[in-house]
Amino acid sequence: MFKKNKLLFLTMVSALLLVLAACGSDEDSGKDTEKPADSTADTDTTAQADFGDVKYLSILTGGTQGTYYPLGGTFADLITSDTGVKTTAEVSQASAANMTALQNGEGDVAFVQTDIAFYGTNGTLMFEGQTIDSVSALGALYPETVQLVTLADSGIKTFADLKGKKVSVGAPGSGTYANAEQLLEIHGLSMDDIKAQNLDFGESTDGIQSGQIDAAFITAGYPTGAVEALNATKGVHIVPVEADKAAELIAKYPYYAVDAIPSGTYGLEAEVPAVSVGAMLAVKKDLPEDLVYAMTKAIYDNTDKIGHAKGEFIKAETGLDGIGIEVHPGAQKYFDEVNK
Numbered sequence: 406m407f408k409k410n411k412l413l414f415l416t417m418v419s420a421l422l423l424v425l426a427a428c429g430s431d432e433d434s435g436k437d438t439e440k441p442a443d444s445t446a447d448t449d450t451t452a453q454a455d456f457g458d459v460k461y462l463s464i465l466t467g468g469t470q471g472t473y474y475p476l477g478g479t480f481a482d483l484i485t486s487d488t489g490v491k492t493t494a495e496v497s498q499a500s501a502a503n504m505t506a507l508q509n510g511e512g513d514v515a516f517v518q519t520d521i522a523f524y525g526t527n528g529t530l531m532f533e534g535q536t537i538d539s540v541s542a543l544g545a546l547y548p549e550t551v552q553l554v555t556l557a558d559s560g561i562k563t564f565a566d567l568k569g570k571k572v573s574v575g576a577p578g579s580g581t582y583a584n585a586e587q588l589l590e591i592h593g594l595s596m597d598d599i600k601a602q603n604l605d606f607g608e609s610t611d612g613i614q615s616g617q618i619d620a621a622f623i624t625a626g627y628p629t630g631a632v633e634a635l636n637a638t639k640g641v642h643i644v645p646v647e648a649d650k651a652a653e654l655i656a657k658y659p660y661y662a663v664d665a666i667p668s669g670t671y672g673l674e675a676e677v678p679a680v681s682v683g684a685m686l687a688v689k690k691d692l693p694e695d696l697v698y699a700m701t702k703a704i705y706d707n708t709d710k711i712g713h714a715k716g717e718f719i720k721a722e723t724g725l726d727g728i729g730i731e732v733h734p735g736a737q738k739y740f741d742e743v744n745k
Contacts, residue, residue, distance in 0.1 A: 456488070456490060456696040461490065461492075462481075462490055462700075463514070464481055464492060464494045464514045465495050465514070466499075466516050467516060468606050468631075469496055470605075470606050470607040470630045471606050471629060472549075472629060473684075476711070479710070479712065484703045486703070487703035488696065490696065498605075499579060500522075501524075501580060504537050505525075507537070507540045508525075508539050514700070515688075516685075518549055518624065518682045518683065518685075519684070519685050519729060520660040520682045521583070522542065522729065522730050523660060524583075525537035525540065530583060531578035540687050541687065541688060541733040542686070542728045542730050543685070543687065543697065543732075543736045544685065544701060544705065544724040544725065544728075545726050545727050545728055546684040546718065546719050547684050547718035548681035548684070550681045551581075551584045551585075552623045552625070552627065553644040554610070554621050554623055554635070554641055554643060555619060555621075555641070555644065556642060557641060561619060561620055561644060562642070562644065564588070564592035564650075565592065565593075568598050569598070569599070571600040571612075571619050572601060572602065572619060572621065573602045573604040573612060573618055573620070575624075576603050577603060580682070584624050587654065588622070588646065588654065602618050602621075606621075606631040609621035609631065610634060610635040613635060613639075624682065626713075626715040627666050627714075628671065628714060641671050643671070643677045645677050645679065647678060651680050655680070660682055661682060662682075662683075663678075663680060664679045664680055683727040685728060688700075688736075692733070692735070693735070694734045701724075701740070705719070705743070722744055
């Protein structure tokens with residue numbers, strides 16, 4: 406009996422020791438798993454802090470039927486992929502509205518015409534009395550052609566033919582409106598000589614198709630979706646800007662450049678002379694330098710992933726061309742590196 410009790414006692418002690426050892430092992434294991442977790446958390450926090458805790462970015466574009474919106478979606482994907490900061494493209498009223506929205510903190514990045522960016526930072530024209538001082542440049546993109554669109558059978562062949570006609574000139578204060586006003590001026594006309602309509606690109610081409618308006622100024626990279634859609638149902642005509650008028654315009658407003666819409670675009674049988682301004686990306690000045698550097702790199706290092714026809718114009722070597730406002734230090738750092 407004593408031997409049996411002793412054996413039972415030893416068996417119980419051994420079992421107890423095994424349980425205690427297992428508990429100790431579990432506690433040690435718990436401590437080991439906590440260390441990597443804390444380490445990872447610290448690493449994530451540090452990485453995020455490099456971008457000033459920015460976790461979300463919005464790119465202000467334009468209407469869905471212009472060029473800004475599809476390009477904005479591509480840029481958002483590139484930035485999200487390369488920086489880890491979730492970025493989305495937002496529909497907006499384009500250039501002038503985008504500058505004001507950035508100033509008011511209603512967006513982080515925006516498509517803007519180079520002329521409108523210049524007006525905004527200098528407080529002139531549509532920005533009289535409301536200088537935009539919190540915005541800087543990320544980079545130049547491509548030429549934005551000022552397209553005066555009408556139907557092939559409209560009878561409108563020259564700017565002079567616009568007199569008395571219903572013409573969409575974009576929203577008051579928009580980049581398109583400024584372009585329309587300046588081109589009319591060079592051709593001896595004013596807004597008083599036409600029946601001006603304040604429509605966006607989609608509304609403009611819909612209005613032309615339905616006969617509600619006769620023509621529309623559309624400042625955008627060609628081919629522009631809204632004009633392509635119009636040409637798919639009715640043949641379009643682009644009113645040319647002749648060489649002497651283009652020279653006169655550029656002499657007075659030097660941010661314009663001579664341009665041309667190639668034959669085949671919108672079914673055109675011949676090249677159409679035109680003028681253009683530049684498209685660029687603007688950013689809030691207070692975005693962290695490291696983040697803007699990473700954003701700029703994400704776009705200009707991956708131009709081969711841009712499906713739109715304007716992608717061929719977006720190059721690091723021309724990333725500062727035509728920009729008349731201060732460049733964000735993060736973007737400047739990128740361009741200095743790749744263009745040295």
